[in-house]
Amino acid sequence: MPVLQETVVAIRSDGDIVAARQQGRSLAAAIGFTATDATLIATAISELARNIVMYARQGEVIIRSVEISNGKSIVIVARDNGPGIRSVEDALRDGYSTSGGLGLGLPGVKRLMDEFAIESELGQGTMVTIKKWLR
Amino acid sequence: MEVPILKQGRFLIATIQAALSDADLLQLRRALIDKVIHFRSNGVIIDVTALDVMDSFATRTLRDITNMIRLRGAGTVIVGIQPEVAFAMVQLGLTMEGVATALDLEEGLEHLQLRATGKI
Numbered sequence: 550m551p552v553l554q555e556t557v558v559a560i561r562s563d564g565d566i567v568a569a570r571q572q573g574r575s576l577a578a579a580i581g582f583t584a585t586d587a588t589l590i591a592t593a594i595s596e597l598a599r600n601i602v603m604y605a606r607q608g609e610v611i612i613r614s615v616e617i618s619n620g621k622s623i624v625i626v627a628r629d630n631g632p633g634i635r636s637v638e639d640a641l642r643d644g645y646s647t648s649g650g651l652g653l654g655l656p657g658v659k660r661l662m663d664e665f666a667i668e669s670e671l672g673q674g675t676m677v678t679i680k681k682w683l684r
Numbered sequence: 685m686e687v688p689i690l691k692q693g694r695f696l697i698a699t700i701q702a703a704l705s706d707a708d709l710l711q712l713r714r715a716l717i718d719k720v721i722h723f724r725s726n727g728v729i730i731d732v733t734a735l736d737v738m739d740s741f742a743t744r745t746l747r748d749i750t751n752m753i754r755l756r757g758a759g760t761v762i763v764g765i766q767p768e769v770a771f772a773m774v775q776l777g778l779t780m781e782g783v784a785t786a787l788d789l790e791e792g793l794e795h796l797q798l799r800a801t802g803k804i
Contacts, residue, residue, distance in 0.1 A: 563706035570737055571703065588736065588768040592776060595739040599706075643777065654740065657776035 553580060553614040553621070558598075560629075561607045566598040569610040573625065580614045580621050581683055590623060590681055593661040596654050597627035597677055605631020605674065621683040622663075628676040634669040641667075687712045689719055695727040695796055696720065697789070700734050709745040717752055726758045727796035731789055733764030743778040750783045759799045760784065763792040 554576055558569040570591040577587040594610060601608040608629025615622050634640050643656045655677075659665040664680040685708050690697045696719055698712060716728060730746065732738065738746075750760040761784045765773075773780070786792040798804045 567703050567705050574736070585768040585771055588766075588772045589775060591737045592739055592772040595737050595741075596776070599739065599741060657740070657778075660775050660777070661772065 551616050553616055555611065555613045558610045558612070559607070560598050560601045560610055560627075563599075563602055566595055566602060569598045569612075570595045573610075573612050573623070576612050576614050577623050577681075580623065582623070582681075586681065586683075589661045590625070593658045593679055594625055594627075596658050597625065597679070600654055600675075600677075601627060601629045601631070605629030608674075622680050623683075624678065624680045626676060626678050628674065630674040633671040633673055633675055634667075635671060637667055637669055687715070689715060691719070691723055691725075694723070694725055694800070695729065695793070696723065696725045697729045697731065699731040702734060703736065704742070706741055706745075709742055713745055713749050713752075716749055717756075720753055720756055720758055726800055728753055728758060728760045729789065729792040729796065730760065730762050731764050731792075732762060732769075733766070733788075735769060736766070738765065738769050738773055738778070740776065740778060743773060743780060747780060747783055759796055761786050761792040761795050763788055 556572045556576060558565060558572055573594040574587045574591040577590045598610050611626040613624045615624055640655050658679060662679040662681050666678045669675040685702050685704060687698050687700050698716060720728060746762055753760045763786045765785060784795060786795050
């Protein structure tokens, strides 16, 4: 998987959420995403980075532009060593939240992107990988 | 990044000028509520033209501000939501129901004036 560009943003406070989404937007724009798609990507990053600050307190967001034979894409990995998610199935349901938030985080992020994967283990942490193809 | 709040008669105009962190948004909430009380304002405009992302936290905070200000008997209008931001918000499932929105500052002021004279 040839990586065109990669940025890692350490997430420790709410200011880093802004930094992560700005990095995502500029990387997306650099490989030709439209302003609308770049906004969808930046918004998805914002939600994932906020989950890290809210639930795990710290972690990182890796933003990668990738080119393979069937096209370019942007891949974002948000990972932490936080408490993990008890039920991934529940967390992916609209309206579900354990933090008194809107409970729209993960299902919303899934709708913004083309691909979505989540791995989480209690006491170990969570890793969310999302992808959007350049069309 | 502090958001400047301008007083114009009985209205307040808050113009966001750059991306806001969660802490900045909460600061804006506090400053607006304080000023609405202090000036006995009956209308508030929040101009979000400069925001390139409105995620769940920003949307919830703006809705909270609107609700708090409504309890003081004043109206709030959010103006300038960019088209691609609106698109992302709807995809994310954020609708801002019950919050007045307008295209720009001028239309926002018009809305507040109509509201102040009891026409809406």
